[in-house]
Amino acid sequence: MKFGIGLAALLAASWVGGVTARAESMVFTSWGGTTQQAQKKDWADPFTKKTGIKVIQDGPTNYGKFKAMVESGNVSWDVVDVEYDFAVRAAKDGLLTKLTLPASVMKSIDPRFLTPYATGSFYYAFVLAYKKGTWGAYAPRTLADLFNTKKFPGKRAFYKWSAPGVLEAALLADGVPPGKLYPLDLNRAFRKLDSIKSNIVWWGSGAQSQQLLASGEAPIGLVWNGRVDALQKSGAPVAMSWDGNLTTGDMLVVPKGAPHVAAAMKFIAYATSAKAQAAFAADSGYAPINTGAEALMAKHALPALPDHHARSHVDLNMQYWANHRTEIANRWYAWQTK
Amino acid sequence: MVRVADKVAAGMLRGDEQAAMPGGIAALAGVLPRTTWRRARTTGVGAVLPACVLLFLFFAVPVLALLLRSVLEPRPGLQNYAALLASTTYLRVFSNTFVVAGLVTVVTVTLGLPLAWFLVVAPRFWSRLVFGIVILSMWTNLLARTYAWMVLLQSTGLINRTLIALGLIRAPLPLIYNLVGVTIGMTYIMLPFMVIPLQSTIASLDHATFQAASLCGATRWQSFRRVFLPLILPGLAAGGLMVFVMSLGYYITPALLGGTSNMMLAQLIAQLVQSLLNWGLAAAAAFVLLAITLTLYAAQVRLLGVGRMTT
Numbered sequence: 001m002k003f004g005i006g007l008a009a010l011l012a013a014s015w016v017g018g019v020t021a022r023a024e025s026m027v028f029t030s031w032g033g034t035t036q037q038a039q040k041k042d043w044a045d046p047f048t049k050k051t052g053i054k055v056i057q058d059g060p061t062n063y064g065k066f067k068a069m070v071e072s073g074n075v076s077w078d079v080v081d082v083e084y085d086f087a088v089r090a091a092k093d094g095l096l097t098k099l100t101l102p103a104s105v106m107k108s109i110d111p112r113f114l115t116p117y118a119t120g121s122f123y124y125a126f127v128l129a130y131k132k133g134t135w136g137a138y139a140p141r142t143l144a145d146l147f148n149t150k151k152f153p154g155k156r157a158f159y160k161w162s163a164p165g166v167l168e169a170a171l172l173a174d175g176v177p178p179g180k181l182y183p184l185d186l187n188r189a190f191r192k193l194d195s196i197k198s199n200i201v202w203w204g205s206g207a208q209s210q211q212l213l214a215s216g217e218a219p220i221g222l223v224w225n226g227r228v229d230a231l232q233k234s235g236a237p238v239a240m241s242w243d244g245n246l247t248t249g250d251m252l253v254v255p256k257g258a259p260h261v262a263a264a265m266k267f268i269a270y271a272t273s274a275k276a277q278a279a280f281a282a283d284s285g286y287a288p289i290n291t292g293a294e295a296l297m298a299k300h301a302l303p304a305l306p307d308h309h310a311r312s313h314v315d316l317n318m319q320y321w322a323n324h325r326t327e328i329a330n331r332w333y334a335w336q337t338k
Numbered sequence: 339m340v341r342v343a344d345k346v347a348a349g350m351l352r353g354d355e356q357a358a359m360p361g362g363i364a365a366l367a368g369v370l371p372r373t374t375w376r377r378a379r380t381t382g383v384g385a386v387l388p389a390c391v392l393l394f395l396f397f398a399v400p401v402l403a404l405l406l407r408s409v410l411e412p413r414p415g416l417q418n419y420a421a422l423l424a425s426t427t428y429l430r431v432f433s434n435t436f437v438v439a440g441l442v443t444v445v446t447v448t449l450g451l452p453l454a455w456f457l458v459v460a461p462r463f464w465s466r467l468v469f470g471i472v473i474l475s476m477w478t479n480l481l482a483r484t485y486a487w488m489v490l491l492q493s494t495g496l497i498n499r500t501l502i503a504l505g506l507i508r509a510p511l512p513l514i515y516n517l518v519g520v521t522i523g524m525t526y527i528m529l530p531f532m533v534i535p536l537q538s539t540i541a542s543l544d545h546a547t548f549q550a551a552s553l554c555g556a557t558r559w560q561s562f563r564r565v566f567l568p569l570i571l572p573g574l575a576a577g578g579l580m581v582f583v584m585s586l587g588y589y590i591t592p593a594l595l596g597g598t599s600n601m602m603l604a605q606l607i608a609q610l611v612q613s614l615l616n617w618g619l620a621a622a623a624a625f626v627l628l629a630i631t632l633t634l635y636a637a638q639v640r641l642l643g644v645g646r647m648t649t
Contacts, residue, residue, distance in 0.1 A: 064612035093615075155493070160598070161613055201515055202598055217492050329614050333606070334427040336598035337434070 025054035026263040030081035030121075032060045033207045034230040035284060039081070039121075042279035043271040050270070053263045060205075063090075066255060070095045075257040078264040079271075081121045085164065087251035088322035091117040097254040097261060105269045113289040118251040119272050120289030122226075122280065125245040125306035125313065126165045129228045132237040134219040143173040143244040146220060147196055157212045157221025160202035162325070162332035164316040165246055166193070169222050172244050178314045186328065190335050213238050229285025229304055242309035248316040249289060281305060401628075404621045411618030418622035428606070428623065435603040435627070438517070438592065439585035442524045446581050447574065449525065450532035457533070458540045469537075476530045484594050487523045488514065491595070519595035520602075524585055531584065532577040539573025579638050583631055603627055 028044060030036040036059055044055035061080055069075040082090070090096050096117040106114060113120025130140050130152075140152050146169065158166050167184055170192040176185070193200075201218045203209040206227045212218040213228070214236040228240045252271065254264045270276055277288035278296040287305040288294060294302065302308050321328075408418050422428045453472075457465045475483070490496050493510035501507045513519055547569070551561040567574075589604035596602070603623060610620035 062612050063615055064608075064617075067615050067617075161609065163613075204593065215492070215494050217494050326614060326616070330425075330427070333601075333609070334425070337427055337430050337601050338599065 023054060024052065024260070024263055025056060026078040026260040026267060027056045027058050027076055028079045028081075028267065029058040029061055029077045031206065033205070033227075035206065035226060035286070036081075038280050038283040039271075042283060043267075043276050046276065046279075047267055047270045051266060053266065055267065066090070067095060070256050073257055075255050075259060077255055078258045078260045079267050080253055080255060081250050082118075082253055083163065084118075084248050084251050084318040085321040085325060087115070087118040087253050088318060089325065090253065091115065092322075095256055097256050097258060097264075099254065099268065100265055101269055105272060108274060108290050108292050109272055110289045110291055113249045113251065115251075118253045119268055121250040121252045121271070122277075122284065122286035123247065123249045123289050123306055124286045125225045125242075125247040125309070126159075126169065126222050127225045127228060127240040127242060127245045127306075129213055129221055129223050129238055129240045131213055131216050131219040132239050134216065139239065139241075140220055141241050141243055143169050146222060147173045147192060149196055149199055152220055154199070154220060155201045155212075155218040156196060156199050157201050157203050157209055157218035157223060159209075159222070160204045162329035164248060164318065164321050166222060167328070167332075168246050168314065168316060169244070172314065181314065182317045182320050183324075184320075184328070186331050190331070193335070210236075225304075225306055226285040242306075243312050245306060245309055245313045246316050247306050247313050248318060405625055407617050408619075408621035408625055411621070418618045419626070421619060422622050422626060431601055431603055431606045432626070434600045435586055438520055438524070438596075438600060438602055439582050439588075441517070441521050442528055442585045443578050443582045445521060445525045446528045446532045447578055450529055450536055450577065451574070453529070454533045454536035454540055457537045472530050472533055475526070480527065480590060483527065484523060484591050487519070487526070487595060491519055491522065514595055515597040517596070517600050519597075520592045520600060523591045523595040524588060527591060528581045528585065531580050535577040535580070536570065536573045539570045543569055575638060579635065583635070586627060586631060 028039070030039055036057065040055075040057055044057065047053065048055055058077065061082055063082070063086055066077070066080065066082075069077065087096075098116055099119065101119070109119055110123075113123070128140060128143060128146050132139070134154060135152055138151065140146060140148075145152055146156065167186070167189040168181055170189040171181060171185060172178065174188060174192045176188070201212060201221075203212055203218075203221070203223070206224055209221065209223040210227050210231050213221060213223065214231055225240060225245070228238055231238045252268050254261060254268070258264055271280075272290055274288075274290045274292035274296055277290040277293035280286070281288045281293060282297055282301045285304045287307040288297075294305075306313065409416065411418070453468070457469055459465075460468070488495070491514040492498070493512070493514075495514075497513065498507075498510035502510065513522070543566075547565055548561055551565045556564065587604055588602065589608060592600070592602045593605050593608075607620045607623050610616045610623070
């Protein structure tokens with residue numbers, strides 16, 4: 001009897017679900033965790049309220065899946081949050097739909113984060129982060145400290161995959177001036193990384209980097225600034241140093257063959273608007289890519305954003321990475337598995 | 339020696355199967371004429387057809403498509419295989435894969451044999467309890483179990499903190515992000531796959547064999563080595579091969595508990611597929627692994643016979 005009622009309820013629920021699915025909807029895919037939560041809260045939810053278009057969250061972003069969808073012509077994602085170098089390469093490989101955004105929207109986006117196939121999603125930095133109180137009165141300040149295991153003993157958390165960030169940090173710590181970073185001197189970078197190799201713990205996801213830092217498993221590391229921001233907001237005793245922070249942006253793209261292109265364009269226009277960008281920046285600690293957004297933000301929230309540390313930052317060169325990713329990856333995995 | 343023991347095992351197994359057969363069916367088997375049995379055998383083909391179609395559509399076809407990618411992408415030729423075999427990185431990842439799988443198999447056998455033995459000889463209550471624990475661990479989500487190991491093994495984890503609190507060690511032991519972590523985590527996951535076939539093999543042994551051995555003057559060690567081991571060899575080989583082959587393709591546990599210096603092939607393939615989008619090379623790597631695995635399987639069938647692997 002109970003089973004019968006349950007079954008009826010289930011059928012009713014699926015019927016209702018079927019009806020609402022007929023309303024206009026689209027799928028947004030991002031990296032999960034605290035970042036996607038903020039994207040849902042500040043972009044998707046108000047967008048749905050405003051337009052009636054339902055936004056289904058999916059994730060995490062997976063480039064293999066992305067490519068497989070486009071190649072098979074069976075695409076289920078409409079807007080995807082990707083790394084900048086992937087956006088450049090995917091455009092070249094013909095995996096993306098050209099954006100059609102109103103001129104007023106394009107004008108307000110920071111031109112560094114606008115291409116015919118992608119707009120900025122948010123602007124972030126790799127920062128030196130550490131657990132407070134690990135070394136008594138001392139606190140690490142520079143990228144050189146990140147590589148100094150004598151002064152700051154303990155495991156170091158670094159991003160596991162071959163991607164912009166770690167190699168640049170190694171070179172800067174070794175004394176390469178920021179202006180001469182590219183083309184990357186890979187031999188020198190790996191020599192520097194060799195000096196701390198046994199102390200490296202690799203993190204494969206933002207959530208893992210947070211866990212390593214907060215637990216003290218790796219009391220120091222190079223992580224995404226928004227993840228440290230989220231830890232601080234949750235009350236964890238962690239801090240970051242902006243010295244030599246390495247900045248770049250995530251991008252929003254529409255896969256070729258996406259089923260809801262019109263809704264996707266509307267969503268991107270909303271997500272990159274000053275209001276949505278300001279709300280997301282305040283929640284995530286990632287800087288807005290809309291030039292009008294910061295005027296809308298509370299003064300006290302601004303110092304948490306990467307673009308307020310421009311004096312100490314180094315821009316990661318995504319064009320260089322898009323052109324050399326495979327070659328660097330081969331070296332990277334050869335070194336990692338050695 | 340092995341041969342004689344095998345025959346005994348095979349003979350006993352037949353007896354065992356007959357004993358396990360419900361009386362009705364056993365009686366039918368005796369009554370039905372031969373031709374009916376032959377027809378039953380061919381009509382059986384219809385019954386396995388759905389499974390065959392499923393396997394063909396969702397296993398054989400994708401695998402062939404993958405093989406094609408390995409020789410067609412980015413252009414036709416064998417360059418992916420050449421790249422794979424020429425690179426010390428990939429060769430190292432291959433050897434890591436076999437070292438880890440081998441190590442896990444050895445440890446699993448070492449732990450699984452006494453456990454399976456215990457399950458057979460222990461009083462009913464205890465054997466059921468322990469078997470329940472073994473099965474329950476299998477039913478728990480793999481990811482949850484792997485994360486649980488992270489909590490236990492990390493340097494700020496339960497094991498290290500306890501050892502430090504007890505004054506047994508000063509600095510935390512490196513139990514995670516290395517070979518130790520992978521071996522512990524994977525052995526734990528593989529143990530049921532070893533214990534279950536082994537248990538059924540041991541349960542089917544005839545105690546009279548051991549009585550005969552001791553009557554003939556065999557010591558306990560001799561009886562173990564020259565009677566028990568040869569008799570359970572098929573179960574041991576079946577379990578060992580299953581554990582080894584499953585370990586070769588493992589992804590989650592090595593990714594979370596291992597370090598990069600013992601990266602296994604599945605991680606490399608995932609990286610090639612997801613991040614580098616080099617599907618040709620990924621397909622080639624997958625195929626070399628498949629070929630090696632099939633070779634090993636063939637060797638085992640040749641050496642030990644296929645029928646007895648199912649015991």
